[in-house]
């Protein structure tokens with residue numbers, strides 16, 4: 249899979265490969281254990297009952313590690329092509345249903361989307377062929393039956409991954425390629441998304457029905473797993489559609505359209521006691537840009553003040569508690585709303601952005617500005633023109 253969301257889901261950071269941060273969601277350990285357990289206790293012992301339990305465990309370990317290496321290579325292929333098309337990838341997360349490469353934005357051209365999404369199944373297919381070649385040549389190379397069996401399994405699982413991902417249901421890779429093809433043919437991205445999301449929802453439903461039949465036919469675990477994946481896909485498709493509708497609604501608007509202009513500012517030398525008394529308790533704003541003389545130096549929010557100790561709050565000044573400018577989200581009035589939202593959602597930005605025009609503070613955007621503005625936008629939809 250490849251995803252457009254800007255913020256990677258949480259998870260443990262395990263390192264980085266080719267400049268992409270690799271994270272592991274806790275749910276991944278469940279699937280890791282299930283794969284290892286089913287390979288070592290069921291799959292390999294059934295195929296090669298004459299081998300020892302120790303050999304089965306070694307085969308299970310190798311099969312599990314190479315399976316997840318294959319998944320990672322699949323995601324890396326998305327990330328590499330995305331980066332080569334000028335769309336940076338924030339990181340790769342492995343979780344219970346596989347992996348996600350988190351692109352920082354959507355491709356502008358359907359051709360790019362086709363390449364970015366299409367490379368995933370192609371990579372899995374290439375891996376399947378490579379593992380099958382190893383399996384076929386293992387006898388002549390004298391590698392032995394255990395290696396042949398593990399390689400055959402990996403060829404099978406990569407082929408399955410390629411086929412699963414080629415299904416034309418958004419947000420699977422095939423769904424993205426399908427969407428891009430419709431987008432290219434009709435020039436209507438929103439319509440293409442609706443079609444591809446429809447495909448994703450239909451496929452999710454199909455998995456749920458198949459899973460239920462399988463469960464009733466006497467394979468409850470495998471059946472429930474299919475139901476679970478189908479339900480997950482349907483949810484993901486619905487979320488993608490919401491995201492796309494929001495994207496369409498916001499398209500064409502810029503920071504200047506929704507910022508609160510000429511915001512109240514405070515001095516970096518103001519005491520924190522006065523800040524709380526004269527600003528947070530009297531005015532409705534949750535944060536203030538901080539000025540030092542005529543220069544913008546940061547932003548201070550109630551949360552910043554709460555982080556200080558009682559003693560620091562009594563004697564400290566705004567300069568000590570504020571978020572310094574280099575950690576704030578600073579945007580131009582012409583920044584698109586989507587890009588503004590992405591920057592506001594960065595960890596240290598605190599859900600706010602300072603709007604600066606040629607070094608001069610001209611506005612501030614907070615999460616409540618955005619939600620209020622979207623609310624008004626929906627209310628007057630069809631009555632106002634867009635700025636572009």
Ligand SMILES: [Zn+2]
Nearest residue numbers: 249250368421
């Ligand atoms: Zn993929």
